Amino acid sequence: MQVLGSPTKQQCYISSLIRCLHSTTSPRVRHAALRAVFEAREELASITSASMPQDVGVQLLDELSKALLAAVRLGADAQLLTTILTAVHYCYIRLIYALTENDEWCRRLARDGHLDRCISLVDGVSQKGDSDVGFYLLVIFGRIAFSGKNFPFSPAEERWRLLLENPWNSAKYLVGEDGYVDEIPAFVTATRLNLSISNDGVPKEWFKGLAADVHMTLVNLGDPKRQAILANDGVAQATMDAALSSMQGLYDDLCCMTEGQNAL
Numbered sequence: 001m002q003v004l005g006s007p008t009k010q011q012c013y014i015s016s017l018i019r020c021l022h023s024t025t026s027p028r029v030r031h032a033a034l035r036a037v038f039e040a041r042e043e044l045a046s047i048t049s050a051s052m053p054q055d056v057g058v059q060l061l062d063e064l065s066k067a068l069l070a071a072v073r074l075g076a077d078a079q080l081l082t083t084i085l086t087a088v089h090y091c092y093i094r095l096i097y098a099l100t101e102n103d104e105w106c107r108r109l110a111r112d113g114h115l116d117r118c119i120s121l122v123d124g125v126s127q128k129g130d131s132d133v134g135f136y137l138l139v140i141f142g143r144i145a146f147s148g149k150n151f152p153f154s155p156a157e158e159r160w161r162l163l164l165e166n167p168w169n170s171a172k173y174l175v176g177e178d179g180y181v182d183e184i185p186a187f188v189t190a191t192r193l194n195l196s197i198s199n200d201g202v203p204k205e206w207f208k209g210l211a212a213d214v215h216m217t218l219v220n221l222g223d224p225k226r227q228a229i230l231a232n233d234g235v236a237q238a239t240m241d242a243a244l245s246s247m248q249g250l251y252d253d254l255c256c257m258t259e260g261q262n263a264l
């Protein structure tokens with residue numbers, strides 16, 4: 001189903017959403033508009049400059065990006081009911097997760113400040129221990145990293161360790177789900193970004209635990225029966241191989257890091 005409507009109506013619909021996301025509207029109207037954009041996330045993510053419908057310009061999508069960020073910031077500043085605020089952040093993270101599948105959206109979102117906004121949500125996600133939302137954030141960071149952006153990660157900070165720990169702890173159980181395998185390379189990239197910073201002050205047991213979770217995920221995805229199920233669900237062998245290769249490299253590096261710590 002087309003949420004944005006036909007090509008001839010898309011410009012009008014997106015313009016209406018931008019107006020509803022404006023600071024002059026009520027918090028509930030902004031929340032409803034954010035939800036509407038969330039519902040249209042896959043359609044928006046598929047729009048590129050090369051395949052853009054005639055009536056939807058790049059400038060309009062730029063305006064939508066900026067309006068989204070402003071609306072989410074207003075939602076955080078206006079002391080809304082906790083349930084609404086949680087829903088806003090959840091929708092926002094899932095929305096950015098979907099949009100970053102598109103390289104053009106990656107550049108747009110990073111330019112407009114959405115990366116900084118996502119980083120500001122790390123504390124709340126880490127404290128809540130929500131592995132799904134943590135996974136979405138890490139994949140977002142991994143995708144944007146391919147554009148050469150720098151990240152203020154530090155495994156010496158507990159919030160970053162928790163952000164990595166919770167999703168990897170769940171990955172070994174979720175790796176057989178359709179759609180999950182595609183995102184593992186970006187997930188690994190974000191993990192590597194965290195590990196590339198100085199490891200001073202990081203408990204060595206944490207590295208061992210992370211290595212164990214990565215290894216178990218690697219073993220589970222490499223199981224022939226699981227691969228047969230994924231293949232039957234339409235997951236390409238090349239996709240599985242890319243995920244396995246990225247995890248194997250990460251696991252090897254983690255093993256080297258733990259061995260280096262043991263030698264100290």
